[in-house]
Every structure is written in C-alpha cells, then in structure tokens.
Amino acid sequence: MFEVVAQGEGPLFMDPDADKAREFFRQKNRAMVSKVMTVSEAVGKFVHDGDYLAIGGFGANRIPTAVCHEIVRQRKKNLIFAGHTSTHDFQILAAGEVFNRCDIAYIIGLEARGLSPNARRYMESGKVECCEWTNYAMACRLKAAAMGVSFLPARNLMGTDTFKRSAAKIVRCPFTGEQYVLYPALWPDVSAIHVHEADIYGNARIKGISIADLELARASKRLIITTERLIPNDEIRSDPTATVIPYYLVDAVCEVPYGSYPGNMPYEYFSDEDHLRLWLTVEKDPEEFKKFLDKYIYKTRDFNQYLELCGGLERINQLRAVEHLIDLGGRG
C-alpha cells in the first residue's frame, strides 16, 4: 500500500471503484444499431435529475450547445457538473440552475471575454457545493476512468489550497519515495460531445484538437453525440483512422448543424463574439436576463429556432468567413 501523506478536504462526488464501473460497462449494449434521435429525446432519455454531467469541447469551442439548452429547457435539477474547460456551457447551465454540486477546474469565466455576472452570482449564492481541481487534474480523473483504473498519479497541485479543497490524496511513490498526488477516477453518468461527423451508430470523427474528449467519451457511462453532419457507415469504414469515438460508447446521435454556435467549430465557423457579448451584457440585470432566457431558451422549440433568433444562415456564413480568414470586404 501507498503511504498517504496528505488528503484534500473536498467532497468526492463520485465513486472511483473500477469494478463497479466494469459491471456497468459489462451491461452496455454493443449492438450496432441506429441511435439517431432528437436532442430533446436524448436529453429526456439519458439525463436524469441528480446525474453527474460533463460537457465536451473547450468552453466556447466545439461544444454541444443544443444539449446544454435542452437540459435547461427540460428543467433538469440537482445535477453534479464537471466544471472542466467550461465557459459558455457553464454559463448556460448556471443560468438554468440545473446543478447544485460542482467539481471546479475552470468556471464562471469566458477567458479573455470576461466573467459571467450571472454564473458568478450563482456560485456566490451558497447554493452549490464545490470541490476544487485543475484542468489536468480533471483530465487525469477522466483518463483513469477511461483506462478502467481507480486513480492516476501526477506531479501538480501539491502545496496549494487548490489541493486542500480537492478530494485528491498525496502519497509516496513505492519505487522512489517521491511524493505524488493521486486523482480518483471519474465516471460521469452522462456526457455530451459535439463532433464534426458521425454515422447513425455513433462512430465519430473530430477535426483539430481533441481537448479531453477522447478520455471523456471513454469514461462516460452514457454518451450523447451531437454532430455537424451524419455520414454513411461506409465512409467511416473507408477511413477507420479518422474514427476517434467508436459507436459502442455512444447512446444517442443527434444531427445538429452549427451545433457549437455561438462557440467556434474548427474548420467550420468561428465563435459569434457579438452574441457572447450580448449574454455577458444582459446578465448584469437579473430581470433583463430572465426575459433573455425566456426568449432564447425556454420559449424556443429547438436549436434551429435559436439559430434563427441569432441571425440564421446569414450570420453563420459570416462566421464561416471569419473561421477561414476570408475578408468579405464589408459585404458579410
């Protein structure tokens, strides 16, 4: 056994037991059947009150916006959220107050754009139980789960208050005597990842950086894929090197064109900075923000209607030009 040198005081929201996870995955269906459904069906079927939820991508880059909206629209509650590489996704979920526990690596902020006033109010309200981690710590937790082991060692976190408020442990290496921090495996109940292409079974392709999504896909007990495009299974089989998520990890496949909007989708469209700024501005006034949420989320039928409210294909075409560094010369 390792000698435990120190232990974080934070709550461990999920059981890191690898055998329990194995029992779950043993039951998971490996049949290659169509999993195509709407986002509304997927969220209704696979996101349950009290679940541990994780969202793929990086905040406002390749995020499954439609799933975040739908979780809010269906008024899910008491979720535990993985506040990992989360920015606009966190902002949406905090607006719906759908979670009351949070593993924190990065929350509230939208990077260089500033902090979300509403998410900050929510996190300062005392309604959310917190545990502190870091981006790599959370990635390690998912990686451990993806590997099917109950922990992974790393060399960060030690000596800090972030460690003190985490649920990590510091041990001595049985080989060298050096201290290591151990991260408990994290098997989220449900996750959503937005991809470029997937077939109806869930075999999926991502272009560009993968962030922590390859680990997340493998760690998640249930996985919702939203995809820019559905492609034939023949195309998947013609280039298996391009598959980064195999179908048997996936529970739902939802075709959502422009599904990362207002976030960036690499090689497709850039982030809509005007719309993201609108969120940050409107949030300053809670009453105005309530109306804003009604208009853009609660009273919209689906993601397509939201896109229409935000300028539709005309706006998307402008963002395509930005992504591809094409100067429309004021004609956009």
Added chain:
Amino acid sequence: MGMADYNTMEMMICAAARNLEDGKAVAVGTGAPCAAAMLAQKAHAPNLVIIFEAGGVAPLLPTMPISVGDSRTFYKAVMASGMCEVMETIQRGMVDYCFLGGAQIDMYGNLNSTVIGAWEKPKVRFPGSGGANDFGSLAWRIMVITPQDSRRFVERVDFITTPGYLDGPGARERAGLPANTGPYKVITNMAVMGYDPETKRMRVESIHKGFTFEEVQANTGFELLKAPEVVETPEPTQEELRILREEVDPNRYIIGR
C-alpha cells in the same frame, strides 16, 4: 533605438518577449502572454515552440486567439493534440516557460485565481485554477504579466491556487513538486521583478523609464528586495514595435487596452 512612442502594454509585452529564448518551449494563454510569445518568435526566437493547453502545438498563429482552445491555436500547427498530451509534455520537463495571471500574487510568487475572502463564503468567486496550477507546478519557469497594484501584490494571497515558492526556499520540493521549478519573472507596467536565489522572495531587477523604486514599492503590498544591480528596463525598439503593431496585433486587441 529607443526613444519611440509606446504605451504601457507594448512595454510589458516587449519586456516579457525578451525573456523567451530561441529553441525553447512556452505554454501560453490568450492576451498579453500570447502577444509576447508571438513577438519573440518573430523578433529573436524563430524556433520558439508555442503550446496551448487545449492541445494546439506550434501553430503559425494568423491572428490573436480569443480562447486557448479556438481554431487559431492550432492553425497550421505541427499537431492538434489534447490536454493530456500538452500537460504531460510539461510534466515530462519539455516546457521551459509558462505565463500566468491572477487576482493576487505574493512575495513568493504564489498566485490566487480562485476566491477573494474565505473559500467557504467568498466575497468574490473567480474561475479557479483552469490550467494555471498545472503550468505553475510543472513548467520550469513561471512568468507573470500584471499591473503593479498593491491590491494585487499582497502580503498573503487569500488562496494559493497556483504554487509559487510557497513559503520559501525548498518548499516546492518538500511539497512534492518537480525539482528546480518555480517563479522566474514578474513583468508590470513599472518594473521587471525576479526572485532572490537565497530567500526566493520577489526582487526588483529593472525599472521602466519614468519610474522609481519608491513608486514600485508604493504600489506593492509587501517589502520588495532589490537585485544587486537595478537597471533601467530597455525600451522597446522600433523593430519590436513594428512587429508588434503590424504583425502580432494589427487590430490592437491587446496593445490597444
């Protein structure tokens, strides 16, 4: 050279860029650090490897990224990888510099980006570590670009999000962090600071033209040490300013702040 008109942000970016050597690797975020790395690459360090935490490795940045995970961070990159790949490259010892920020920094270079006030009932909640603790634990040298302000430079940070030298010499190693790592430079609108090799406390190494040590001290919430020889920070050169304004940040997203 020198004598050029330049603003505070340009001064800070140039001072930061000069600390990045050719043939080394730097992990950056968005904003001033990214501008500093781009300037260094175009001015004196063509073989500087720029790495982003979300997975972008050695891009040819066409414009300033808005997010450390947006498409610019892997535009014409040598690899579009993931977070574990990047963090493990740092943990393996292959990343020389990282840039960090925070709401508070103390005399040992510890950084707070988590809360102001008590953690249980914060006066202000900030984003938390993100990748900062990872960079600050694992990269060889930590650099910080921040305004000189006694509300930022505090005796004790309210929360150590990211480790500096913790409470002094040997503390990082005792805590279990990789040996011989830690804070390296702090670049502000008034001065460039480093750390005293014996005490690991922050010390002033150079002061920007127009400022005095007393002014720097007056804007710092703890006692600053002085390097054996405190010099004037070299001003940005015409060439550095040209690259910065024409190639790095033509839209003045950062240098216009």
